[in-house]
Amino acid sequence: MKIMKFGGTSVGRPERMHQVKDLIIADDEKKIVVLSALSGTTNALVGIGEALAEGKKDKARQKIEALQEHYTNFYMELLTTKASRSKAVQIIKEHFEFLNIILKISFNEAINKDILAQGELLSTKLFYTLLQELEIPAVFLPALEFMSIDENDEPELSRIRERLEAIMARYPEDSIFITQGYICKNHRNEVDNLKRGGSDYSASLIGAAVSASVVEIWTDIDGMHNNDPRIVEQTRPIAHLSFDEAAELAYFGAKILHPASIWPAQLHNVPVKLLNTMAPEAAGTTITGAGEGTVGVKAIAGKDGITALKIKSSRMLLAYGFLRKVFEIFEKYRTSIDMITTSEVAISLTLDDVTHLKEITAELQKLGKVEVDHHLSIICIVGNTIMEEPGVLNKIMGSLEQFPLRMVSYGGSRHNVSILIDGKHKELALKRLNQGLFDFE
Ligand code: ADP
Ligand code: ASP
Ligand code: MG
Numbered sequence: 001m002k003i004m005k006f007g008g009t010s011v012g013r014p015e016r017m018h019q020v021k022d023l024i025i026a027d028d029e030k031k032i033v034v035l036s037a038l039s040g041t042t043n044a045l046v047g048i049g050e051a052l053a054e055g056k057k058d059k060a061r062q063k064i065e066a067l068q069e070h071y072t073n074f075y076m077e078l079l080t081t082k083a084s085r086s087k088a089v090q091i092i093k094e095h096f097e098f099l100n101i102i103l104k105i106s107f108n109e110a111i112n113k114d115i116l117a118q119g120e121l122l123s124t125k126l127f128y129t130l131l132q133e134l135e136i137p138a139v140f141l142p143a144l145e146f147m148s149i150d151e152n153d154e155p156e157l158s159r160i161r162e163r164l165e166a167i168m169a170r171y172p173e174d175s176i177f178i179t180q181g182y183i184c185k186n187h188r189n190e191v192d193n194l195k196r197g198g199s200d201y202s203a204s205l206i207g208a209a210v211s212a213s214v215v216e217i218w219t220d221i222d223g224m225h226n227n228d229p230r231i232v233e234q235t236r237p238i239a240h241l242s243f244d245e246a247a248e249l250a251y252f253g254a255k256i257l258h259p260a261s262i263w264p265a266q267l268h269n270v271p272v273k274l275l276n277t278m279a280p281e282a283a284g285t286t287i288t289g290a291g292e293g294t295v296g297v298k299a300i301a302g303k304d305g306i307t308a309l310k311i312k313s314s315r316m317l318l319a320y321g322f323l324r325k326v327f328e329i330f331e332k333y334r335t336s337i338d339m340i341t342t343s344e345v346a347i348s349l350t351l352d353d354v355t356h357l358k359e360i361t362a363e364l365q366k367l368g369k370v371e372v373d374h375h376l377s378i379i380c381i382v383g384n385t386i387m388e389e390p391g392v393l394n395k396i397m398g399s400l401e402q403f404p405l406r407m408v409s410y411g412g413s414r415h416n417v418s419i420l421i422d423g424k425h426k427e428l429a430l431k432r433l434n435q436g437l438f439d440f441e
Contacts, residue, residue: 037119399436
C-alpha cells in the first residue's frame with residue numbers, strides 16, 4: 001500500500017483535482033490519498049479566526065462570504081452532473097452553515113481549531129464527490145476517526161495504527177481511500193491540527209502506521225531544491241536525500257516539507273518521494289535511509305523568526321552542573337533549543353518558540369546575566385558527512401564574509417552546519433552561499 005499526499009496547489013483548481021484523479025488511478029496499488037485544503041483556504045480560515053478573536057464579526061462574515069463564493073465557483077467547474085452538483089451544494093451548505101453559526105457564539109481556541117478544520121473537510125468531500133461522479137470506487141476515511149495527538153501535542157502513532165488497521169479491515173476489496181491531512185483529535189477529544197503545513201506530517205504518520213511501501217508528497221515543484229526557490233533564482237532539484245538530510249532541511253525552513261514530517265517515515269523505514277503534480281514525469285526527490293555514504297553539501301535552508309539568548313555567568317567557569325540547570329528551565333517550559341554554543345563564561349542558544357520567553361528569561365536571570373535578541377535567522381547547510389568535503393568551511397565563511405555571524409554550529413551532527421545571522425541578511429546570505437557552494441553556469 002502507498003500513501004499519496006496532494007498539497008494545496010495540487011487540489012486548488014478544478015482542473016488540478018482532475019489531474020490528481022488521473023494520478024491516483026494510474027496504477028492498481030492500494031493507496032491512501034491524503035488531501036490538503038484548496039490553496040488559500042487555510043489562510044482564509046486563519047483570517048476568519050483572527051477577525052473573530054478581535055471581535056470583528058462583520059469582517060469575519062465578509063471573509064466567510066468570499067470563501068463561500070470561491071467554493072460555489074469551484075464546484076460548478078469541477079462537477080458536471082446534476083446529482084453530483086447537488087451533493088456539492090449540500091457539502092458547501094453544511095460547512096458554511098457551521099461557519100455562520102460560529103459567528104453567533106462566543107469565540108475560543110477550541111472553536112478556532114474547528115474553523116481551521118473546514119478546509120480539509122471541504123476539499124476531501126468535493127474530491128470524493130468527483131470520484132463518485134466518475135464512478136471510481138473509493139472509500140472516504142475521516143481523519144478525525146483515527147488521527148490523534150496527546151496532551152503534549154505529539155501524534156499517538158500506535159493508536160493511529162490500531163484505529164487505521166481496524167477501519168481498513170472493513171474494506172478488504174477497496175483500493176482507494178481518501179482522507180484529510182492536517183486535522184486530528186486532541187486528548188480532550190476536540191478537533192485539532194498538526195500545525196501549518198501539517199498534511200505532510202499526516203501522510204508520513206499514516207505511512208508509518210500502515211507500513212506503506214512509499215509516502216509520495218505531490219506538490220507544485222519537482223522535489224527538494226538545493227536552495228529556497230522563492231528567494232534564490234538558480235536552484236535545482238536533488239535526486240536523493242537521506243532521512244537525516246531531509247529532516248534537517250525540513251526543520252530548518254525548507255517549506256516543501258512540514259518540519260516534523262520525516263521522523264515517522266524514518267522510524268519505519270518508509271521511503272518518501274517528493275513529486276510534482278504539474279509535471280508527474282519529473283524524477284523529483286527520493287528520501288531513504290540509504291545514501292549515508294555521500295560526501296558534500298546538498299542543500300541550504302533558512303529559518304526566520306529566531307530568538308537568541310545569551311546567559312553570562314562568571315561562576316560558570318569550570319562549574320559542572322551549570323548546563324543542567326539551564327536546560328532544566330527549558331524542559332520545564334517545554335521549549336526546544338535549536339542551536340547552542342558555549343564558552344567558559346557564557347552560553348548562547350536559540351529558540352523559535354517564544355511562548356514562554358518571559359518566564360524562561362526570569363528563571364535564567366537567577367543563573368546569570370541574560371541578553372535576548374530577536375529577528376534572527378538560522379541558515380542551515382546540509383549534506384551527509386559535510387565536514388569531509390575539502391575546504392567546505394572556507395567556502396561557507398568566504399560566501400558569508402560580508403555578514404556579521406552571530407553563532408556558528410559545526411560538528412553537532414555529521415550533516416549540518418548552522419549559522420545564526422541577523423534576519424535582514426537572510427536572503428542575500430542564501431544567494432551568496434548558492435554562488436559559493438554550488439556550480440551553476
Ligand atoms: P503544498 O501546498 O503542496 O504543501 P508548499 O507550498 O507547502 O506546497 O511547499 C512547496 C513550496 O515549497 C514550493 O512551491 C517552494 O516555493 C517552497 N520551497 C521552499 N524551499 C524549498 C526547497 N528547498 N525545495 C523545494 N521547494 C521549496
Ligand atoms: N491546509 C493546511 C495549511 O495550509 C495544511 C497543509 O496544507 O499541509 O497549513
Ligand atoms: Mg505544504
